[in-house]
Structure formats: C-alpha cells, structure tokens
Amino acid sequence: MAKNTDFNITEETAWCPGCGNFPLRKALSSALKELDIDADQVAMFTGIGQAAKMPHYINLNGFNGLHGRSFPPAVGTKVGNHKLKVIVESGDGCTYGEGGNHILHNIRRNPDVTHLVHNNQIYGLTKGQASPTSEEYIQTGIQIKGTTAAPFHPVQFAVGMGASFVARSFVGDQDHLKDMIKKAMNHRGYALIDILQPCVSFNKINTYKWYSERVYKLDNSYDPENINEAFNKSREWGDNIPIGVIYKNEQKIFRDRLVTNDDQPLVEKDFDPQEAKKIMKEFK
Amino acid sequence: MDFNILIGGEAGQGLKTVDNIMGKILFRQGFNIFSSKDFMSRIRGGHNFMQLRISDQELYGPIEEIDLLVALNKETVDIHKDNLKDDGIVLIEGESNVLDKRTLLIPASVIAKDINPKGVNTVFVGAITKIMGLDLDIARDVINDYFDDDILEDNIQLLERGYKSVECVYDDLNANIETKDDELFIDGNSALGFGALTGGLRFYSAYPMSPSTGIMNFLAGKQEDYDLIVEQAEDELAAINMALGGSYSGVRSMTGTSGGGLALMNEAIGLAGLTETPVVIADVQRPGPATGLPTRTGQGDLLFAINSAQDDFPLMVIAPKDQEDLFYTGFRALNLADKYQIPIIILSDQFNADSSKNLKEFNFDELEIDRNLISEDDPDAKDYKRYKFTEDGISKRAYPGQLKGELVLVDSDEHDEYGHIVEDSETRIKMVNKRAKKIDKLIEEDLEEPEYFGDEDIDYLMLTWGSSYGPARDAFELLNNDDYKVGLLSFSDVWPLPKERLKEIASDDVKLVTVEQNSSGQFKSLIRSETLLDVQDSILKYDGRPFTGKEIYNRFLDEVIDNG
Numbered sequence: 060m061a062k063n064t065d066f067n068i069t070e071e072t073a074w075c076p077g078c079g080n081f082p083l084r085k086a087l088s089s090a091l092k093e094l095d096i097d098a099d100q101v102a103m104f105t106g107i108g109q110a111a112k113m114p115h116y117i118n119l120n121g122f123n124g125l126h127g128r129s130f131p132p133a134v135g136t137k138v139g140n141h142k143l144k145v146i147v148e149s150g151d152g153c154t155y156g157e158g159g160n161h162i163l164h165n166i167r168r169n170p171d172v173t174h175l176v177h178n179n180q181i182y183g184l185t186k187g188q189a190s191p192t193s194e195e196y197i198q199t200g201i202q203i204k205g206t207t208a209a210p211f212h213p214v215q216f217a218v219g220m221g222a223s224f225v226a227r228s229f230v231g232d233q234d235h236l237k238d239m240i241k242k243a244m245n246h247r248g249y250a251l252i253d254i255l256q257p258c259v260s261f262n263k264i265n266t267y268k269w270y271s272e273r274v275y276k277l278d279n280s281y282d283p284e285n286i287n288e289a290f291n292k293s294r295e296w297g298d299n300i301p302i303g304v305i306y307k308n309e310q311k312i313f314r315d316r317l318v319t320n321d322d323q324p325l326v327e328k329d330f331d332p333q334e335a336k337k338i339m340k341e342f343k
Numbered sequence: 344m345d346f347n348i349l350i351g352g353e354a355g356q357g358l359k360t361v362d363n364i365m366g367k368i369l370f371r372q373g374f375n376i377f378s379s380k381d382f383m384s385r386i387r388g389g390h391n392f393m394q395l396r397i398s399d400q401e402l403y404g405p406i407e408e409i410d411l412l413v414a415l416n417k418e419t420v421d422i423h424k425d426n427l428k429d430d431g432i433v434l435i436e437g438e439s440n441v442l443d444k445r446t447l448l449i450p451a452s453v454i455a456k457d458i459n460p461k462g463v464n465t466v467f468v469g470a471i472t473k474i475m476g477l478d479l480d481i482a483r484d485v486i487n488d489y490f491d492d493d494i495l496e497d498n499i500q501l502l503e504r505g506y507k508s509v510e511c512v513y514d515d516l517n518a519n520i521e522t523k524d525d526e527l528f529i530d531g532n533s534a535l536g537f538g539a540l541t542g543g544l545r546f547y548s549a550y551p552m553s554p555s556t557g558i559m560n561f562l563a564g565k566q567e568d569y570d571l572i573v574e575q576a577e578d579e580l581a582a583i584n585m586a587l588g589g590s591y592s593g594v595r596s597m598t599g600t601s602g603g604g605l606a607l608m609n610e611a612i613g614l615a616g617l618t619e620t621p622v623v624i625a626d627v628q629r630p631g632p633a634t635g636l637p638t639r640t641g642q643g644d645l646l647f648a649i650n651s652a653q654d655d656f657p658l659m660v661i662a663p664k665d666q667e668d669l670f671y672t673g674f675r676a677l678n679l680a681d682k683y684q685i686p687i688i689i690l691s692d693q694f695n696a697d698s699s700k701n702l703k704e705f706n707f708d709e710l711e712i713d714r715n716l717i718s719e720d721d722p723d724a725k726d727y728k729r730y731k732f733t734e735d736g737i738s739k740r741a742y743p744g745q746l747k748g749e750l751v752l753v754d755s756d757e758h759d760e761y762g763h764i765v766e767d768s769e770t771r772i773k774m775v776n777k778r779a780k781k782i783d784k785l786i787e788e789d790l791e792e793p794e795y796f797g798d799e800d801i802d803y804l805m806l807t808w809g810s811s812y813g814p815a816r817d818a819f820e821l822l823n824n825d826d827y828k829v830g831l832l833s834f835s836d837v838w839p840l841p842k843e844r845l846k847e848i849a850s851d852d853v854k855l856v857t858v859e860q861n862s863s864g865q866f867k868s869l870i871r872s873e874t875l876l877d878v879q880d881s882i883l884k885y886d887g888r889p890f891t892g893k894e895i896y897n898r899f900l901d902e903v904i905d906n907g
Contacts, residue, residue: 099743115763121762122753123752123756132588136589138585138589138594326592332710335540
C-alpha cells in the first residue's frame with residue numbers, strides 16, 4: 060500500500076522559474092503515483108546537472124552519483140536487487156556526452172530500467188555551452204560561431220542499436236509524457252525516453268514555442284515494432300518531430316543472461332563463509 | 344636443499360601448462376615450493392619463463408641460480424646460461440650439446456608426433472619427473488586432474504614416453520620430504536578472489552587488465568556454485584560505479600584493476616568516500632605510468648593509491664605481503680569496508696598475483712561476516728537518516744527497500760543527514776568531521792601493526808610493504824646468518840600508516856632502510872612524512888622484475904652496510 064507521501068514533490072528546487080524540469084517532474088510524479096508501486100521500492104540514479112538533482116525533489120530512493128555515471132550504479136543495483144524499480148535520469152550532457160559509452164553498452168545489456176533524459180540541447184548548470192544535441196547553428200560563449208560537431212540524435216542512435224524501447228516526449232504535453240513514462244516503467248527491459256525540455260535561461264532558440272510548433276504525436280497507424288519503419292521515423296527531425304513510442308522490441312534482458320538469476324534477490328540471500336571451504340580442494 | 348628449475352620458451356609453446364602441472368607434481372610430492380612467472384605482453388613469440396624453486400625449508404621468493412634449465416627453445420639457453428650452476432643441467436629438444444654443461448636431449452616433438460602433436464609440453468613434464476626422481480604415479484594423478492577426457496589418454500602416454508626417454512639424475516631430492524596434506528598451493532590472484540568470495544562477495548565488476556584479470560577469472564568460474572555475479576564492464580569508470588550501485592543495493596561489491604585503471608576509477612573512489620558507500624578495489628600493480636610494462640611487477644602505486652581522488656575523506660589501503668595474506672585481506676577488507684562505510688584499496692602486484700606458493704590451509708574457524716547494516720527494529724529505522732550524525736561518525740546503513748516506508752538517498756554533493764544536497768557552511772563542516780571520525784575509530788579498533796622479524800638488539804631495520812616481504816625475508820635470513828644485526832618490519836596495512844611498532848623499534852642506533860619496487864622510495868617518503876623518523880636508505884628496484892633474496896642481500900651489503 061503506497062503512502063500518501065510517496066513520489067510527492069518538494070517545495071524548493073534549484074531550478075530556474077519556468078524550467079522544463081518542473082513539468083517533467085510533475086508528469087513523473089503523477090505517472091509513479093498511478094502505477095501500483097511504493098516509493099521505497101523505486102530507486103532513481105542520476106548524474107550531475109540540473110536534471111540530475113531530481114531525486115532531491117521527489118520522494119523516492121536516490122543515488123545522485125557522478126557526472127556521466129548515472130547508468131552504471133543502476134546496473135549494479137539491478138544485480139543486487141532486481142525487484143527494485145529502477146529509473147536512470149539525467150540531462151543530455153551527462154547522458155549523451157560524458158556518459159556516452161555507458162548508454163551504448165547498456166543498450167546491449169538491456170537491463171530492466173527506465174531511462175529519462177532531459178534533452179534541452181544545452182548545458183544549463185555550467186551556464187549555457189553546447190551539448191551533444193545542440194544544433195550546429197547555436198552560438199554560445201564557447202561556440203562563438205556555432206558548434207564544431209554535428210548534433211547527436213539519441214532516438215536515431217537508440218533505434219539503430221535495436222534498443223528494447225525507444226520513445227520521445229515533450230514536457231509541453233503532460234498527458235503524453237505521463238503516458239510514455241508509465242509505458243516505459245511497465246516495459247520489461249531498457250526503455251529510453253528522450254524528453255524535449257526547454258531551458259528558459261540558456262537556450263533561446265529551442266523554446267517551448269519552437270518545440271510546440273514542431274512536435275506531432277504518432278497515431279495508431281504507426282507500428283513501433285517494425286524496425287525499418289522505426290528507423291525512418293527516428294530520422295525525422297527539424298520541422299516535424301514525432302513524439303511517442305518510436306520503437307519497441309521485447310528481448311532478453313540483462314538478468315536473463317546472468318549465471319545466477321533465480322527469483323530471490325541477492326541482497327536477501329544469507330551466506331556462511333564455511334560454504335566456500337570446499338574450494339580449497341582445487342588447490343591441493 | 345634448495346633446487347631451482349627454470350622453464351623457458353616462446354609465448355604459445357604451452358609453458359604455462361608445464362609450469363602448472365610441474366608445480367602440482369612437486370607440491371603433491373611434498374616439497375616447499377615457490378613458483379614465479381615472467382611473461383612478455385604478447386600472445387605468440389618473445390621469451391617467457393617460469394621458475395619453480397623447491398626446498399625442504401619454507402620459501403619466500405625466487406632465486407637466480409638454476410639447477411635444471413628446461414629449454415623449450417634454444418634462445419632460452421642463451422638468455423639464462425649465466426645463471427646455470429656449474430653442476431646444473433640443460434634439458435632441451437635437439438641433437439647436440441649446446442653448452443659445456445651437462446645437457447640432456449629429448450626428442451619431444453618426435454614422440455609427440457606419434458601420439459598427439461600438440462602435447463610436446465607433456466613429454467617435457469614426463470622427462471622432468473624422471474630426471475628429478477619424482478613419483479610417476481603422482482604425475483599421472485596430476486595429468487588426470489588437469490586434462491579433459493578427450494585428450495587425457497594421449498597425455499598419459501606422452502607423460503610416460505617422456506619419462507622413459509631420459510635418465511634419473513637427482514635420486515635423493517625427496518629423501519626428507521613428506522606429503523603435506525594440510526597445505527595448499529595457490530597463486531595470489533586466486534587467493535584474493537577466494538578470500539573475497541569467502542567474505543560474501545556478491546558482485547565483481549571489472550574491466551580486464553593485466554595483471555589483475557586472474558581475480559576476475561577465478562570469480563567468474565565460481566558463479567555456478569555461488570550466488571555471485573561477475574560482470575565485464577565497458578570501462579573502469581563503469582566497473583567501479585557498477586560496484587558502488589551493487590553496494591548501494593545492499594550486496595558486497597568489489598572491482599579490480601591495475602594502475603591505469605585505478606587512475607580512471609579515482610573520481611569514483613571519492614564518490615565512495617563522500618557517499619560512504621563500502622567498496623573494495625584491488626589494484627594489482629604493474630610498472631607505469633600509462634601502459635608501462637603491462638605484464639611485469641612493481642610497487643609504484645603506493646602514494647597514488649593513498650592519495651586517491653581530490654580532497655580529504657577516509658580511505659584504507661592494504662598491501663598484503665604474500666598469498667596467504669591476500670586471502671585473509673580479501674575477507675577482512677569486505678568486513679572493514681562495511682563497518683566504516685569506506686572504500687578500501689588492496690595493493691597487490693604482478694609478483695604477488697602470478698606467483699604460487701605452498702601454505703597452510705586457510706583457517707575458516709574465525710571467519711565471520713559482519714555486515715553492520717541497520718536492523719528493522721532499531722529506533723533509527725524510523726524517519727531514517729542515511730547520514731545521521733553520531734559519536735563515532737558511523738551512521739547505520741540501510742539499503743533501498745529494506746525499511747518499509749523509508750527511503751535511502753545518497754549524494755555525491757555535500758549533503759545533510761537525509762542525503763539531500765546542501766551548501767551551508769555549518770553542515771559542510773559537520774559532515775567532513777563526521778567522515779574523518781571514522782578513520783580515528785578504524786585506527787583504534789582495526790588497524791594492524793606490521794609484523795616484526797629479528798632480535799631486540801639490531802643495527803639495521805629493513806622496512807617492507809606488500810610483496811617485497813618475501814625476498815626481503817630471504818635476505819633477512821642471509822644477513823643474519825652472516826651475523827649482521829638486521830631486523831625486518833613487514834607492513835600490510837599501509838594507510839592509515841600504523842606507527843606504534845615502528846616507533847618502539849626505531850632509535851638513533853638503528854638505521855632504517857626501505858626495500859621497495861619503485862624508483863623514488865615512496866614508502867620512505869610516507870614513513871618520513873607520517874612519523875618524522877629519518878629513513879636513511881632505500882633499496883629500490885623498478886625494472887619490472889621481482890627482487891630475489893640474494894639480490895637484496897648483496898645490495899644491502901653494498902649500498903647500506905659498506906656505505907656506513
């Protein structure tokens with residue numbers, strides 16, 4: 060039975076007024092409350108950045124780790140206690156930049172976690188430098204004539220990797236975002252939601268208005284289980300940006316491939332050192 | 344009796360098989376044995392060798408002089424002939440004598456061709472067994488344990504043909520030898536993995552890196568029999584951060600690497616310190632920096648390990664002195680990491696990791712796992728605070744989901760008692776002090792003083808840390824046999840540095856000398872800065888090869904005693 064404080068949000072945050080993190084948090088809180096789970100059974104893993112402060116501002120277990128390393132501790136926790144519901148959450152810089160190697164290999168591992176990426180196409184906490192998803196034309200105090208690299212396209216990348224669940228949503232559409240989070244949480248395996256979320260302080264181009272004019276919802280005629288269709292869809296960006304489940308493919312999860320994977324979580328198993336004594340025979 | 348066999352050849356010739364099998368045969372025969380390995384970082388070609396030193400006395404390290412030189416190629420003779428004793432013997436495949444010393448020829452390839460061309464090395468095993476007057480039945484048993492069924496019969500035949508193809512040279516080596524039923528013959532990496540497994544390790548995440556990979560190999564092989572998961576991480580950053588996640592979830596977790604990997608892990612060692620998440624990190628040292636000498640030995644990571652990550656936080660560093668110490672340290676480190684909620688670095692090295700020695704069976708009687716987790720009926724289990732301020736700085740640890748209705752929040756930012764991010768100066772100071780207190784308690788309750796060998800009245804004190812102990816122990820015996828008044832103080836716990844015993848022994852009349860495998864005398868610097876004692880000398884080695892006792896003995900005479 061969930062407590063009435065479960066997944067509540069805090070009064071105070073370190074976010075700017077009007078930040079896209081607020082509606083994101085609201086959708087997350089509502090989604091979690093609507094799922095039949097207790098807050099003590101949910102753990103959130105974040106890195107560093109404004110987005111990564113989320114576990115301080117919503118009532119659940121949290122591991123607020125290092126920049127770029129939101130994902131690896133989540134995998135370790137899934138090894139120790141697979142029954143916890145696990146959310147990995149961070150911004151576009153932490154996830155796609157500093158932590159790029161981990162998303163690549165965790166799509167391969169396919170652990171049963173939900174991955175929420177606040178994608179505002181800019182670095183917020185360090186005050187407005189280009190992020191991996193910034194458009195080439197964006198100009199900042201560092202990128203004075205635009206970026207020196209083409210933007211990273213997370214949805215295209217994840218579909219290309221054959222990730223188990225790939226979605227995009229937008230904080231301007233609360234119901235859609237909430238629905239995506241619930242679907243991701245109920246998906247068995249890795250579920251990425253790239254969440255378009257304006258930075259009102261440092262990104263004056265990709266604003267609420269900019270996104271609102273471009274996003275469109277995928278309807279029932281779209282089949283997210285068709286990889287070829289999904290790949291074409293994942294390449295849409297610019298004037299028309301699809302939101303919804305882009306690709307879905309239930310497959311073996313990380314835990315299915317482990318040598319030890321019976322139902323009792325490792326953390327609940329007792330161990331007596333005497334059990335190891337027999338190993339000495341190997342060294343006779 | 345002190346007898347040394349050197350087996351040399353190219354990578355890919357199956358040297359390791361000869362070494363493994365011969366090691367077991369000699370151990371089962373009842374000899375004290377010290378086996379060390381010298382590899383090049385390549386899969387084929389080059390020159391590799393292994394040494395098997397046997398005696399009726401306990402052994403602590405390798406020696407240079409060779410009694411039996413087993414040459415799987417001609418180059419082995421060229422490289423090692425100067426160390427071959429005057430009455431030493433060469434065993435080689437070929438048709439003519441290659442040295443002015445006694446040479447036994449064996450047509451190993453011709454024999455193998457008849458039975459199984461891949462089994463040349465087993466022919467050598469048979470020949471060595473005969474030359475040394477060892478028991479053929481013991482050799483058969485070892486072969487039996489070593490090979491899979493499909494090639495077992497071939498290997499028995501190869502062994503017997505090798506045995507018949509040479510004459511027995513040493514017929515009295517095992518005259519005073521009795522089988523040691525209560526002993527083990529184990530390498531350092533396995534011993535460390537075994538100790539950790541015995542300590543209830545549940546999760547080992549690592550990225551393969553010589554010479555630490557043996558720990559991962561040992562543990563991976565145990566996954567079917569124990570509730571243990573071994574995961575090969577995408578990099579060292581993931582390896583340690585995964586282990587921290589495992590630990591956060593409530594299971595004992597560990598990672599292992601070498602110096603370069605430790606460099607990558609450094610930020611996360613600070614994370615473990617700040618979030619007070621227990622974790623054990625094995626750094627199996629090799630010479631550095633950067634890639635250095637990947638398959639060789641060194642002790643260059645001491646100051647780096649104890650200074651891991653930026654700013655101050657409690658951390659423990661233990662450098663086990665031998666294979667036995669590695670086992671007990673693997674166990675103890677997991678208990679201490681849980682008790683103090685700190686990262687613990689175990690500093691091993693290639694010499695410790697890849698050498699095998701006979702030792703007493705591990706004593707399981709007093710091994711108890713102490714998790715130090717909060718209990719559900721503890722008053723602090725309500726309104727749970729992960730970082731509650733306490734007298735000794737230790738807050739009771741819960742894992743997520745353990746306490747009904749309570750949450751566990753950990754943060755790499757400075758935080759309050761609940762784990763929430765803060766920046767105020769008062770909380771910052773209290774939290775830094777809280778973490779620091781844990782080390783005071785550790786020093787008082789759990790820090791182990793170094794082991795002392797020697798008389799009360801000494802002129803010189805050799806100071807070792809980690810694996811230098813073995814060769815220094817041999818040198819200590821040689822020096823005392825020559826009536827030099829030398830003591831040996833062998834440190835395993837190196838950070839925090841235990842100072843009591845050293846201060847008891849040190850005086851103006853005793854010259855302090857460290858023996859260590861780095862180029863600057865890092866242990867000397869550490870002792871000086873921590874104790875203000877004047878360590879006058881260091882016997883240093885940094886070519887990637889282990890010390891031998893004789894070498895330390897000679898250098899002690901030249902560099903320490905002759906220089907006053």
